[in-house]
Amino acid sequence: MRKKVVFGRSVLGAAAVIAAALTVGYAPLGIGGETKDASEMDMALLGGTTTIFRTSREAFSAPASNLDSKSVRTFMFGRHLFRRNWIIAPASVEDLDGLGPLFNRVSCSGCHFKDGRGEPPEKQDALMKSMLVRLSIPGESPVGGPNPHPVYGDQLNDRAILGVPKEGRAAITYEERAGTYGDGTPYSLRYPTVDVVDLGYGPLGDDVMISPRVAPAVIGMGLLEAIPEKTLRDLADPDDADGDGISGRVNMVWDEAAQKRVPGRLGWKSNQPTVRQQIAGAFLGDMGLTTSLFGTQNCGETQTECQSAPNGGEPEVDDTRMDALELYIQTLAVPARRDLDDPVAQHGEQLFTDIGCGACHTPTLKTGEHQVAALSDQTIHPYSDLLVHNMGEELGDGRPDFEAQGDEWRTAPLWGIGLVPTVNGHRYFLHDGRARGFAEAILWHGGEAEKSREAFRTLSAEDRDALVRFLETL
Template identity: 55%
Template sequence: MLSRRHIIWASLFACACAEPEPGSGIDEALAGGGTTVFDQGSRAFSLSARNIEDEHLSGFFVGNSFFNKNWVIAPASTTARDGLGPTFNATSCSGCHFRDGRGRPPLSADEPMLSMLLRLSIPGQAEDGGPLPEPNYGGQLQPQSIPGVPAEGRAVVSWTELPGTYPDGAAYSLREPSYAFEDLAFGPLADELLFSPRVAPHMIGLGLLEAIDEDTILAAADPDDEDGDGISGRPNYPLDPISGEHLLGRFGWKANQVGLVQQNAGAFAGDIGITSMVHGEENCPPPQVECASAPTGTDAEGPELQDDLLDAVTVYSRLLAVPARREIDDPEVLLGRELFRDVGCDGCHTPMIVTGTLAGFPEVSEQTIFPYTDLLVHDMGPGLADGRPDYDADGSEWRTPPLWGVGLFDVVNDHALYLHDGRARGLEEAILWHGGEAQASRDAFTELDASDRAALVRFVHSL
C-alpha cells in the first residue's frame, strides 16, 4: 500500500508544477514580488530591490553608508556621524545587522553580546502605555559607553540541554537559555525586573511589510478564536512617537513599532545613543549623572541624526530586496510545502499576501509576495514566554516572524540560530519550541515520520 508521502511525490512528478495553485501563474520563486533578486551568496540580504526607481538610488546608497559606518564620540571633525552614546549597544546599525542579516547570542561566556540586546522593565505601564523602564537602567541594558561614562553592565547567557524523544523513538535535544547580570554600575536591578533578550532580525523585505494594508492584517486577526481553530492572532497598538496616537504595530519582535521611520529612529536612540526628530533626548536614567553631562553631537540646535539622513536610512531599509526562493521544483521541497500546510503552520505563517500602496514607493506597492507572516502577535506558550508585556502584547506573545530568507542565515551570517533569542540550533529545534497557539502544529510535526519531518524542514529552508 502506498504511503501518503509516495502519493504526494507521484502527483508532483505528474503535474511538474510549483505554482500556489495549478494554473494560477503565480511564481513562488519571486518571494518579494518585483523586488526579488536572484542571489544566494553572502551579500544576499544587502542588495537593492530589483525594481528600484531611479529617484531612490541616491537615498538608498546614502542610507547604506549611514547604516554601515561607525558613529564616533562628540565632538569630532566628522560632524555628520558624531554623538555616539553616551551609553550604547553598538556603534553602527550593521554592528547588529551584519550584512543586513540576523544577530545571534554569544557563543561563549567570554564573548560580549554583539548582535543581541536585553530589554528591561518593571511591572506596570509607562505614560504611553508601553513597558515601564527599570528605574536605574532604563528600557535596555547598555553594555558599552564613551570615556568618562560608566557602562551599565553586561548580561551573560548559559544553556541547559532539554532532551526529548519523537513518537517514533528518534531523540532530539533543545537548549534553554538563562541569563545573569554582571558588572552593574548603578546598583542591583529591581527585584521585580522583567527582561527580554532579542537578537537582531534580518532586514530584507521591510518595505513590503510596511506596504501591506492595515485591513489585510486585521482581517486575519481572531483575538477570541471565534473560528475555534486554536489560533487567536491579535494586533498590537503601540504609541506612534510621531503622531502621538496608538497605531497598528508591524515591526519588532512584539510588533511594537508602527513604521520604518519609527523603527529606525528607535534603534538609533536605543542601540547607538543617537538622537533624532523622533527621539530627541539621550537615554540617561536619573542615577546616571555622568551620562547626562556627557557631550552630545556638534549641532546643539538640533538632533544628532538629521532628518535627511534618517530619511535616507529609511529608504535603504524599505528597499532591501528579498532573495528568490530556492529549489522550488525539488520533489522533497514540494512535499514539505504540502506538509507545512497540512500540520497548520500556515495558520500564522501566511504564505502569500498582496501589498497595498505605500505612497512614494511604487517598488513595494501592489506586489504579490510570500513573506510567511501575518504580522500579528500570538501566544507561543510558556517555553518561549519572556513574561514582559509590550503595549498590547503580553508576556507570552510574539509577532509571527517572516520566514523569507531563513535558509540563508548560515550563508550570510555564518550561523543557523533561530527564534527571538537564538536558542534554536536549526529550524527543527525552532519548530519544537513552539507552544501555545502553535502547540497543535508542533505536535502534528512530531507525529510525522522522520523523512516527512525532514521534508518540511527542507521546505522552510528553501524560503
C-alpha cells in the first residue's frame, strides 16, 4: 500500500517557531494571549533580525531576512559560485578554470554541502569528502602561523589534476573505549588515529603535526565577524583572574589584507580573522585557486609537476567573484530556534546554564558596525565566545595554530546545530567528527570544560536527555 505522505511541512513549518512563541505568552504587536516578555521571543531570533524561519534541508541556505534586494542579487550570484565546479585550466569556460594543480574538492559546496557541516568518511579506505587534514612542522611561519611542511605545505591535498601526483590520502582508524555515566549507564567513545598513506612526494618525516578538520557549517559568519574586538577582549580571561577555572584567550592571527596581527574569530582554532581571508584561504588550500589575497600557488619545494602546471589566470578568481562570495558567506542566515515552549528543552536550557556550559558557549553577544548594514548592531545568540580554550589532551591535535596551542580549540558556535541532522543527514560533531551525537560531543570535553563534562556525566538520564533536547532546538 502506498504510504501516506504528510505534505505542507516547510511552508507552514516556517511558522512553527512563532506558534511556539505564542504559546509561551509572547505575542507580536499584542495579538493573541497575554504579553509576557519579549526577551523569550528574542532568544528564538538566534541571528537577531537577520534570522530566517526555515526548518527544511535548505535551512542553512537562505540570505539574512533583512538583506536589501540589491544585496540579495549579489548573494544569489555568490551562492551560484559556491556551488559551481571549478575546472582544470586551460578550458573553454575561462572564468571557471584554474582548479589545482593540487586540491581537495572542486567546489565549495563539495565540502560545505547545503552550506552545512561535513563528516568523516564512513569507510577507512574512502577519500575524505567534506574533511581535510592540516599539516605543519615545528616552528612558525614568517607571519607567526603554523610552519608549513617544506614539501606538502600546510594541508594534505588528496586530489590533483591529470599529470600531477596526489599528495596522499588520510585514513582514520578508531578505537572504542568504554565509559560509564554516573547512573551506571555505559557509553563508548571512539578515539581516532589519523595516518597519511599513499604518499606522492616521499615521507612526511617524524616531526610532522597532523590536524584533521571537518568542514563547518557556514551560517552566521558575518555576524561573528561583526562582533567588536573589545567584546572579545572583555570575554577573555587568559590568566583566569576570576578563578572559575576557565581561561579563554583571544588567538591573535595574521590578517593578510591589513598586514598585521588581529583577533582570530573563524575556523576551528579561531585561526582566521575575516570571512574574506577564510574564503581566499579555502580557495588556495582546498581547490588550488589563487586570488588577489593569496596569489601564489601552493606547490612545495620538490613538487615540480605542480610548479609547471598551467594556471587559469592571475589571479584565477577575480575580485568581483570574491566580493560576491564574501557577501554570500557573510549573510547566510541563522535559522530561528524552535520549540521554545517544550518544557523538556526549557529544563535542558536551565541545566546548560547550571553546569557551566554557558561560561564558554556564551548565549548572547552584540554586533558592532559592519560593512554590511544588515549585520550591524544585532543582538545574537551564537552560544560561543570565539575564544580558544584548553579542551584537554584527548581532544587536542598537538598542532599549534598562531597562539592557539595543540590542546586549545575555539568554542564552537552552537546556533543551527540542532538542524545539522536535517540539513546534512548526520550527527557527527567536534572538529574531526569523532562524536556520534550530542552526548558524545559533551563527553569529549576536557581541560577547562572538565568540570562541566563531569557534571553532565553524573546527571540523571532524564536530565542528560533534556540538555540534548535543548541543543536540538538550537
